[in-house]
Amino acid sequence: MLRRSKLVKLLPFAVAAAFLFLISFLAQRLTYTDEGSRGGKMEADFEALLREASSYTPFKYKGVYSSVSSKDEVDKLVVKAANSGFNLIIWFVNPRRGPEGVTASYKTSFFPCEKTCEEDLLAYLLERAHERGLKVWAWFGFMGYKSLLERNPSWAAVWPTGETTLEKPCSPGGEKFHVLNPANPQVVEFWRQALVDLVTRYDVDGVNFEDDYGYGYCGENFSYDELNRRMFQAFLEKRGINSFEWPRDALKGGRYYDHWVDYKCEVVSNVTRDLVKTLKTLKPGIEVSLAVMVNREWNREIHGIDWVELGREGLFDYLTFMAYTADDRTLESWVESVHQELNGARSKPIIIIGWELRGYPAINWVKQALVVRRLGGEDLIVFWDGGIERSNAWGYFLQLFNAMGKN
Numbered sequence: 001m002l003r004r005s006k007l008v009k010l011l012p013f014a015v016a017a018a019f020l021f022l023i024s025f026l027a028q029r030l031t032y033t034d035e036g037s038r039g040g041k042m043e044a045d046f047e048a049l050l051r052e053a054s055s056y057t058p059f060k061y062k063g064v065y066s067s068v069s070s071k072d073e074v075d076k077l078v079v080k081a082a083n084s085g086f087n088l089i090i091w092f093v094n095p096r097r098g099p100e101g102v103t104a105s106y107k108t109s110f111f112p113c114e115k116t117c118e119e120d121l122l123a124y125l126l127e128r129a130h131e132r133g134l135k136v137w138a139w140f141g142f143m144g145y146k147s148l149l150e151r152n153p154s155w156a157a158v159w160p161t162g163e164t165t166l167e168k169p170c171s172p173g174g175e176k177f178h179v180l181n182p183a184n185p186q187v188v189e190f191w192r193q194a195l196v197d198l199v200t201r202y203d204v205d206g207v208n209f210e211d212d213y214g215y216g217y218c219g220e221n222f223s224y225d226e227l228n229r230r231m232f233q234a235f236l237e238k239r240g241i242n243s244f245e246w247p248r249d250a251l252k253g254g255r256y257y258d259h260w261v262d263y264k265c266e267v268v269s270n271v272t273r274d275l276v277k278t279l280k281t282l283k284p285g286i287e288v289s290l291a292v293m294v295n296r297e298w299n300r301e302i303h304g305i306d307w308v309e310l311g312r313e314g315l316f317d318y319l320t321f322m323a324y325t326a327d328d329r330t331l332e333s334w335v336e337s338v339h340q341e342l343n344g345a346r347s348k349p350i351i352i353i354g355w356e357l358r359g360y361p362a363i364n365w366v367k368q369a370l371v372v373r374r375l376g377g378e379d380l381i382v383f384w385d386g387g388i389e390r391s392n393a394w395g396y397f398l399q400l401f402n403a404m405g406k407n
Helices: 004-053 071-083 121-131 146-151 185-201 226-237 257-282 296-303 307-313 328-341 362-374 385-390 394-403
Strands: 062-066 088-092 135-140 206-209 287-292 318-322 348-353 380-382
Touching: 004 362, 004 394, 062 385, 071 088, 071 121, 071 385, 071 394, 088 121, 121 135, 135 185, 135 287, 185 206, 185 257, 206 257, 226 257, 257 287, 257 296, 257 307, 287 307, 296 307, 307 318, 328 348, 328 362, 348 362, 362 380, 362 394, 385 394
Parallel strands: 062 088, 062 380, 088 135, 135 206, 206 287, 287 318, 318 348, 348 380
Antiparallel strands: none
C-alpha cells in the first residue's frame, strides 16, 4: 500500500492525466460531430447533383485516359471503367518516358521498345476492352527520341540559337525531350508510316493526336532552321515582304512574329491534312481527334494549331479540350468559350476534365462533369484513371451516369 505522502505527490499527475483525457475526448467528439456534419452535407449535395443529372440526356462518349503499364493493371482498368459506366479508353501508345524520351507501349519498330512493348499491352487492352464493349482510342504523340535523331540529325527542331534538340533537348523537370521539325517532309513521312503501322497492326477504334507537332514544347519555341527560314521567306514574299532578319523578326516581339504564327499554323494544318487523309483512306471508319488547350491564341502561338479553323474545316471528327482546372467557374467560362468558338463547326468538341482534380473529393469530379453537360457538352473525357482512383471517384461516376436521363 502506498503511503499518504506518496499519494499526495502523485495527485497532481493524476489530475493532469484526467484533464488531458477529458480534452482528448472532447476534441474527438467535436471532430466526429464536425466530420459527420460535413459528411451529411456532402451526401445531400451529391443527391442534389444526381437529381440535376436526371434531367439531362446521358453522355454519348464517356472516356477515360490511361497509361497503365502491365497486364494486371489493364485488367483492373477495364473492369473499373466498364463497371463505372465508361465506354471509351484513351491509351498512350508512345508516351514521353524512358531513357530515350519516348517509349512504345505496343509492338512497333518506329519507337523504342521496353517492357510494355514486349508484352504487347495494346493488343491485350484491345482484347479485354472489346470483350466488355468499350472502344479504344490510341493517344499518339509526335515527339522524337534520342536514337532517332542520332540516325537522322537533320530531323531535329532547332532553337533560336542554332542548337538542335539532339544537341540540346528541352528538359522540363529533368526529362530530355527531342523535338522534331514538322516542316521536314522526312519527319512527316516518319509519322505517316508510324500511324499506318499502328492502325494496320491493331484494331483501334480511333487515334487521338497530341498537340506536340514540334513548334513549341517545354515552354520554348522551335524551329529556326534553314528549311523553315526558306519556307517562311516564301510565305512573306506572297504577302509583299521581301526582306527580313532571321530569326530575330520571327521571334516574339519581332517585326513579323504574327506572320510567323500564321506560317506555323499553315504548316501544321498541311501536315495534319496529310496524316488524317492517310488514316481515313486506310481505315474509313476510324475516328480521329486532336487534343488541344482551350486558349486558342496560346495554341496558335506555341504549337501552330488553330483549332477554330481545323474545327470549321471538319478535318477531325472530334477536338478534345484539356480543360484542366479545379475551379468550376473557370471551367464554365472555358466550356462556354469552346462552344461559342465552334458554333457551326464540323468537328465536335469534347471537354476533358480531371488533371487538376487529383486528390480532390469525388464529388468535385461529378460537379465538373455536370458543368460540361449543363452547358451542352454531349460527351465527356476524364484525365485520368489514376486521378479517379486517388479520389475514389469510380463509384460516383457510376451513380452520375446511371442517374442521367431518368426524367
